[in-house]
Amino acid sequence: xxxxxxxxxxxxxxxxxxxxxxxxxxxxxxxxxxxxxxxxxxxxxxxxxxxxxxxxxxxxxxxxxxxxxxxxxxxxxxxxxxxxxxxxxxxxxxxxxxxxxxxxxxxxxxxxxxxxxxxxxxxxxxxxxxxxxxxxxxxxxxxxxxxxxxxxxxxxxxxxxxxxxxxxxxxxxxxxxxxxxxxxxxxxxxxxxxxxxxxxxxxxxxxxxxxxxxxxxxxxxxxxxxxxxxxxxxxxxxxxxxxxxxxxxxxxxxxxxxxxxxxxxxxxxx
Amino acid sequence: xxxxxxxxxxxxxxxxxxxxxxxxxxxxxxxxxxxxxxxxxxxxxxxxxxxxxxxxxxxxxxxxxxxxxxxxxxxxxxxxxxxxxxxxxxxxxxxxxxxxxxxxxxxxxxxxxxxxxxxxxxxxxxxxxxxxxxxxxxxxxxxxxxxxxxxxxxxxxxxxxxxxxxxxxxxxxxxxxxxxxxxxxxxxxxxxxxxxxxxxxxxxxxxxxxxxxxxxxxxxxxxxxxxxxxxxxxxxxxxxxxxxxxxxxxxxxxxxxxxxxxxxxxxxxx
DNA sequence: GCTGGACCCTCCCCCGGGGGGAGGGTGCAC
DNA sequence: GTGCACCCTCCCCCCGGGGGAGGGTCCAGC
Numbered sequence: 001x002x003x004x005x006x007x008x009x010x011x012x013x014x015x016x017x018x019x020x021x022x023x024x025x026x027x028x029x030x031x032x033x034x035x036x037x038x039x040x041x042x043x044x045x046x047x048x049x050x051x052x053x054x055x056x057x058x059x060x061x062x063x064x065x066x067x068x069x070x071x072x073x074x075x076x077x078x079x080x081x082x083x084x085x086x087x088x089x090x091x092x093x094x095x096x097x098x099x100x101x102x103x104x105x106x107x108x109x110x111x112x113x114x115x116x117x118x119x120x121x122x123x124x125x126x127x128x129x130x131x132x133x134x135x136x137x138x139x140x141x142x143x144x145x146x147x148x149x150x151x152x153x154x155x156x157x158x159x160x161x162x163x164x165x166x167x168x169x170x171x172x173x174x175x176x177x178x179x180x181x182x183x184x185x186x187x188x189x190x191x192x193x194x195x196x197x198x199x200x201x202x203x204x205x206x207x208x209x210x211x212x213x214x215x216x217x218x219x220x221x222x223x224x225x226x227x228x229x230x231x232x233x234x235x236x237x238x239x240x241x242x243x244x245x246x247x248x249x250x251x252x253x254x255x256x257x258x259x260x261x262x263x264x265x266x267x268x269x270x
Numbered sequence: 271x272x273x274x275x276x277x278x279x280x281x282x283x284x285x286x287x288x289x290x291x292x293x294x295x296x297x298x299x300x301x302x303x304x305x306x307x308x309x310x311x312x313x314x315x316x317x318x319x320x321x322x323x324x325x326x327x328x329x330x331x332x333x334x335x336x337x338x339x340x341x342x343x344x345x346x347x348x349x350x351x352x353x354x355x356x357x358x359x360x361x362x363x364x365x366x367x368x369x370x371x372x373x374x375x376x377x378x379x380x381x382x383x384x385x386x387x388x389x390x391x392x393x394x395x396x397x398x399x400x401x402x403x404x405x406x407x408x409x410x411x412x413x414x415x416x417x418x419x420x421x422x423x424x425x426x427x428x429x430x431x432x433x434x435x436x437x438x439x440x441x442x443x444x445x446x447x448x449x450x451x452x453x454x455x456x457x458x459x460x461x462x463x464x465x466x467x468x469x470x471x472x473x474x475x476x477x478x479x480x481x482x483x484x485x486x487x488x489x490x491x492x493x494x495x496x497x498x499x500x501x502x503x504x505x506x507x508x509x510x511x512x513x514x515x516x517x518x519x520x521x522x523x524x525x526x527x528x529x530x531x532x533x534x535x536x537x538x539x540x
Numbered sequence: 541g542c543t544g545g546a547c548c549c550t551c552c553c554c555c556g557g558g559g560g561g562a563g564g565g566t567g568c569a570c
Numbered sequence: 571g572t573g574c575a576c577c578c579t580c581c582c583c584c585c586g587g588g589g590g591a592g593g594g595t596c597c598a599g600c
Contacts, residue, residue, distance in 0.1 A: 005499055008576075008577075009576090011499075013444055014443075014495075015492065015495035015499070016495075017444065017491070019558085019559085020577090021558075022559095024578090024579095038566095041565075041566060042579080043566075043576095048499040051493075052380060052492065055492050056377065059380060060373075062369060063370060066556075066557090067557075082381060090374070093370060099332060104333070106325075106329050107326070110325055110329060111356060173287035174288075175289065175588090218287060218325060221285075222285065222322065222324075225286075225321060226285070226318040226319075226321050278548075279548070280548080289588085308595095311548075311596090312548080314549095336586090
């Protein structure tokens with residue numbers, strides 16, 4: 001026998017294609033400890049049985065699964081529940097891909113040499129009491145939250161008057177988390193579940209309409225913002241959106257129309 | 271006039287949806303400097319004209335384009351060359367996706383409850399002089415390098431004898447960079463371009479065959495490594511691969527056959 | 541003119557998931 | 571017994587930010 005089936009860290013590294021330092025890190029993190037540690041020297045010794053675990057970690061890391069999550073997956077002893085945890089991640093990858101697609105679309109529009117002119121309308125919006133759902137939401141959970149809130153709103157409001165809309169706190173974009181309010185105008189706002197009446201204050205808005213899916217809506221935001229700045233109107237308060245034509249109305253995303261209303265402080269003929 | 275078209279960093283942040291700290295970082299990095307800086311106070315002032323640039327940066331960052339690369343894109347004044355640089359990135363995303371797909375495939379095999387038994391054969395390989403291309407290669411450029419090297423090899427070798435193969439330094443896997451040699455056996459190895467004769471030393475190999483695409487070849491590597499360890503054979507030298515059936519032979523990836531040869535030190539009937 | 545509060549500045553430490561290298565102890569084959 | 575590959579710990583570096591401290595500035599209202 002040349003070597004007992006006990007592996008020094010370097011051998012284990014060659015067998016698993018994980019770097020020596022990385023193995024030490026995984027040990028420190030409690031992710032993949034050696035089968036035995038020499039107390040006198042600190043030497044780590046692994047066994048061949050640990051190779052599959054190391055490979056699983058390697059693959060999960062290639063999928064950018066964070067180490068604590070990897071730990072949770074390895075801790076779950078049942079292969080079925082383990083598989084379930086792993087199956088969770090394609091979802092994450094899916095949404096990642098979606099984000100990428102949107103960024104590419106937006107980039108294409110940004111790099112387009114001739115931006116079409118922007119139609120901006122100044123509009124005085126009176127105060128109104130509406131049915132609303134509101135919460136503090138993180139940017140990456142926004143879409144899911146939005147879908148749920150809108151569904152609840154739809155179920156609760158019997159006679160909607162006009163298009164639904166949103167008020168978005170700026171903090172949502174600056175810090176990735178902020179207050180969001182989804183509303184639906186109606187004569188008598190109900191109170192059911194998360195749905196409750198809210199009185200939106202009167203505002204003066206600089207309004208433009210974004211056409212198509214929201215992939216590149218940030219570009220329209222920027223153009224509207226530039227317009228507001230160029231026309232010397234001070235800003236204040238949350239941005240408003242309205243959805244005259246949205247996913248509820250048609251599956252043809254190119255037909256969607258989103259009004260973006262930027263609060264302006266001083267509107268007058270001068 | 272309430273405000274000149276000069277924007278404090280906070281206003282610019284609201285207009286671009288970039289955090290204040292992030293804007294400061296971009297300034298420090300020379301990526302997006304403010305139009306003007308008050309020397310006395312250090313206050314940064316931006317203009318509305320900078321909004322598109324900020325948005326481009328925002329999108330590129332969403333695509334995980336590193337800041338220096340973003341800078342290169344922004345520096346290129348010509349919209350066409352800029353578009354070309356940007357178009358370069360979908361490629362990167364593509365390969366990213368490929369990596370992800372491979373990791374998922376490999377993971378699926380790893381989590382499979384009943385791994386099929388491994389056929390391992392001990393084989394004494396005599397020394398041989400072959401036509402080879404070799405270089406120090408990084409792991410992520412391996413596939414591209416490999417394709418080029420193999421093509422050059424194919425063009426130079428007139429009468430190949432047997433399947434092509436590879437010698438891979440372990441450092442490639444441990445440190446992400448290492449020496450790789452691609453060879454093709456032939457009676458009289460030519461010397462043309464990068465192709466030159468190399469005498470491969472004789473080795474004893476533990477050989478197993480991996481079936482199908484290389485997505486999950488690391489799993490086979492691990493199984494073979496475990497076998498070598500369990501059978502108490504010391505390892506030494508670079509791992510060898512041979513390609514009896516590869517992409518050159520058929521487009522049906524499931525028909526591919528890759529022999530993995532793990533050098534073992536002491537082979538005998540005992 | 542003064543004051544308060546919102547805004548801005550710089551500076552330092554933190555995160556994850558490693559990599560590089562220093563400085564020193566070990567295992568093993570010759 | 572000696573050389574050398576191997577192993578250990580410890581600290582700093584990378585990226586692209588985030589948190590917060592401590593202090594200066596702008597401006598609207600009075």
